[in-house]
Amino acid sequence: MDKLPPEIHQRIVGFVGRRVGEDSYPVWEHRNLPYARPALAAVSRGFQYAVERLTFKSLRLSTSPEDLDALRRIMTPQRRSFLRRLALSLGIDPASSKSSSSRPFATDEERRAINERTTSRLRDCFDMLSSWNLSDSSLTLEVNGPDLPNESTRAQTPDYTRLRFSLLDVSNDVTDFPPLPMIKELYVNSLTCHLHPHLALALTTKMPNASRVEWDLSSTHSTSWGLYHHMPRIWREGLVQAVESAALPSSVERFSFKMPVPGTSKFQILPDLLGPDPAALDPVSLALRRLTAGCADVFIEGSVHPCLFDPPAPASAADPDSAASPPPPPVWERVKSLQVNVTMRSPDGKWLFKPESGSGSGNDDDGGDELEPELPEDLDFERLPPGYGATEEDLDAAEAYYDEFEETIAPETIDAERTNSDDEDEEPFRSRPDSARLNALLAAFARGCDAEMPVLESAVLQCELDDVDNWPWQVVCFPADKPAGDGWDEKYAGAAADGKVWRFFFHLRDWRPDEETLEVFRRVGRERGTGDAAVCYLPWGERFE
Numbered sequence: 213m214d215k216l217p218p219e220i221h222q223r224i225v226g227f228v229g230r231r232v233g234e235d236s237y238p239v240w241e242h243r244n245l246p247y248a249r250p251a252l253a254a255v256s257r258g259f260q261y262a263v264e265r266l267t268f269k270s271l272r273l274s275t276s277p278e279d280l281d282a283l284r285r286i287m288t289p290q291r292r293s294f295l296r297r298l299a300l301s302l303g304i305d306p307a308s309s310k311s312s313s314s315r316p317f318a319t320d321e322e323r324r325a326i327n328e329r330t331t332s333r334l335r336d337c338f339d340m341l342s343s344w345n346l347s348d349s350s351l352t353l354e355v356n357g358p359d360l361p362n363e364s365t366r367a368q369t370p371d372y373t374r375l376r377f378s379l380l381d382v383s384n385d386v387t388d389f390p391p392l393p394m395i396k397e398l399y400v401n402s403l404t405c406h407l408h409p410h411l412a413l414a415l416t417t418k419m420p421n422a423s424r425v426e427w428d429l430s431s432t433h434s435t436s437w438g439l440y441h442h443m444p445r446i447w448r449e450g451l452v453q454a455v456e457s458a459a460l461p462s463s464v465e466r467f468s469f470k471m472p473v474p475g476t477s478k479f480q481i482l483p484d485l486l487g488p489d490p491a492a493l494d495p496v497s498l499a500l501r502r503l504t505a506g507c508a509d510v511f512i513e514g515s516v517h518p519c520l521f522d523p524p525a526p527a528s529a530a531d532p533d534s535a536a537s538p539p540p541p542p543v544w545e546r547v548k549s550l551q552v553n554v555t556m557r558s559p560d561g562k563w564l565f566k567p568e569s570g571s572g573s574g575n576d577d578d579g580g581d582e583l584e585p586e587l588p589e590d591l592d593f594e595r596l597p598p599g600y601g602a603t604e605e606d607l608d609a610a611e612a613y614y615d616e617f618e619e620t621i622a623p624e625t626i627d628a629e630r631t632n633s634d635d636e637d638e639e640p641f642r643s644r645p646d647s648a649r650l651n652a653l654l655a656a657f658a659r660g661c662d663a664e665m666p667v668l669e670s671a672v673l674q675c676e677l678d679d680v681d682n683w684p685w686q687v688v689c690f691p692a693d694k695p696a697g698d699g700w701d702e703k704y705a706g707a708a709a710d711g712k713v714w715r716f717f718f719h720l721r722d723w724r725p726d727e728e729t730l731e732v733f734r735r736v737g738r739e740r741g742t743g744d745a746a747v748c749y750l751p752w753g754e755r756f757e
Contacts, residue, residue: 221262268294274303274359275333284340292344299354300337302330302380302405317599318374319607324383326375331382335389338418342390349421352397357405376435377443377597379450381408382415385458389418397424404435406472409451413503417458424466430513431472438621440597441483444474448485448496448559455499460506467507469500471514473555478642478678483593484561486517493519494559501543508546513553517560518653520552521660542664550665551672552657553684556642558649564675566644591617643679650675651729654687658716658729661689662736669694672756677721681753686719688756692742704748713737714745719755 231247268291273279287295304326318326357380398419400412412427419425437443451471460467474482486492494517501520504510512520544550556564598614601607614621657673665671671689690696692714696705705715714737718725725733730747737745 216258218258218262221258222265224259224262264291265294270297270299271295272299272301274301275330275337276303277333277336279303280333280336280340287344292346295351297352297354298341299356301356302358303333304330304358304375315599315607316374316611317376317597318378319599323378323599326378327381327383330380331384331386334382334415335386338389338392341392341394344394346394349394349396349423351392351394352399353392353395353419354399354401355415356401357403357407359404374599375405377437377440377599379406379408379447381411381450386414386418391418391420393419393421395419395422397426398422399426399428401428402430402435402472406431406435406447409447410454413454413458413460416460416464419463420461421463422461423463425460425464426468428468428470429472430470437474437597439481439591439593440595440621441474441485441593442596442600444472444483445485447472452495452499455503460503462506464507466509467504468511469503469513471496471512473515473557479567481593482557482561482563486560492560493517493523496559498523504547505543506546509549510544510547511551511553513555515555515557515559516552517558518656520656521664522656542666544660544665546667547665548667548669549671550668551674554653554673554675556676556678562646562649563642564646564649564653565642565677566646567640567642568644591621641679643677645723647723647726650723651726654725655729655732657687658732658736662739674756683719683753683755685721686717686750686755688717688719689736690715690717692737692740698754700748700750704750705746706748713742714740715748716745717748717750717756719750719752721752724749 268287271283273283358375398416400407400415407429409427409429412429416422416425416427431437474480486494496515497517497520500512500516501523504512554564558564592613595613596606596610598610599607601610653675654673657671661668661671668689668691673687675685677683677685688696692712695701696715696717700717701715704717716733716736733747734744737743
């Protein structure tokens with residue numbers, strides 16, 4: 213068998229399934245089948261090499277001491293050379309997550325202990341990877357939040373409720389962590405446990421050669437903070453502070469970020485995270501500009517503000533006495549591709565779309581307000597979540613309040629009960645546009661394409677839309693020298709299809725921006741020296757993907 217060429221061994225091993233007879237059983241029964249490849253590895257050294265090359269190409273484990281010890285034992289220098297992807301789940305053992313006071317939610321003291329243990333285990337993992345002395349940047353690292361139980365098992369596993377209102381973090385700026393120059397791509401995912409944005413950025417700073425970084429810190433229905441507005445404030449403040457103290461490595465070309473948004477229900481009361489001043493800017497949107505300043509490919513998904521694209525000029529810029537000072541360079545001067553997926557939940561507590569009032573046209577600003585939910589008068593949005601408080605009395609009060617309002621706080625029970633449908637269980641769609649807010653967002657996007665991205669090749673602004681199709685609203689921008697693709701230029705740009713002008717393709721169903729807003733888009737082409745930009749409307753359903 214060892215006389216066969218290595219390529220033949222590789223092809224044979226590639227055809228063998230992971231489990232014996234897996235083609236004859238449904239996926240959920242595969243775990244009961246014996247592994248197929250170990251037996252093949254025992255045939256010869258050639259097959260052993262081929263099996264190990266495939267087996268150790270991608271590994272998934274937790275940061276528990278047991279898993280890390282096992283990894284140290286089995287990863288010989290040859291097996292290390294096979295490794296291309298390592299997925300780590302941040303392990304939380306029972307000793308670090310159980311409450312000495314038998315409280316159902318983790319307290320400040322317990323959260324600190326969990327973070328310290330998380331930091332220690334990550335440091336051990338980084339030390340081990342650094343000791344491998346891998347020569348090239350070829351490894352993809354995935355760091356996932358703890359694998360907490362799902363709906364069917366959370367009653368038997370208390371960690372879910374204990375950590376629901378916690379943000380898993382590292383307890384320092386990881387200055388004592390060794391750098392990992394072998395990492396080319398980094399993925400940080402919250403999954404079923406919220407991760408603090410400081411953890412994501414702190415780990416990223418230790419990857420000096422990473423070219424692609426993706427943070428998925430978004431929340432799911434099962435991990436929602438409900439109507440506890442205190443939690444999104446903590447998260448947002450943590451992101452801003454992290455960005456003020458650290459930056460992405462200069463090697464990062466592609467950056468993707470999905471952030472948690474308040475709640476999941478389309479009729480949930482939203483927190484005003486910007487304050488009473490209607491002119492207030494969003495510090496998170498400004499922080500994201502700073503964070504992504506050196507990237508070429510940027511993807512952002514979440515609750516953002518128009519200032520992400522077009523922040524107001526500094527006060528000195530409007531002062532004629534400071535005219536001699538040159539304007540600051542564009543923040544996104546390296547960005548070639550930008551996509552921003554905006555949730556309809558704005559950070560100032562407003563919705564970009566209102567509930568339909570019965571017409572179903574989705575093109576009327578009036579109506580829909582009567583469908584907003586009615587909540588108990590004693591429901592306090594600013595209450596500290598359970599597990600937060602300076603004294604035992606505070607902790608008791610928070611738990612008692614949660615027990616009383618748990619069903620109300622859960623986002624799925626805040627839905628409006630009044631509809632104009634014959635079906636009492638059918639909820640109205642939230643698809644009626646708020647024209648003032650959407651025009652402001654679109655105009656800011658256009659100004660950003662004009663002034664902030666001198667080397668832009670494509671830009672997409674997308675907003676979720678709740679209707680029967682669930683197709684998003686979109687505006688797609690292509691500069692004068694970049695073809696649109698999918699035949700859009702020929703079908704919708706008309707005379708602009710020669711590729712000599714800027715083009716903006718709108719996928720907005722029946723709604724149209726104000727003329728003042730459209731003039732901002734046309735002006736982009738004039739500012740770039742190609743004449744008025746073309747404004748093109750796509751048929752509903754033909755969208756950018």
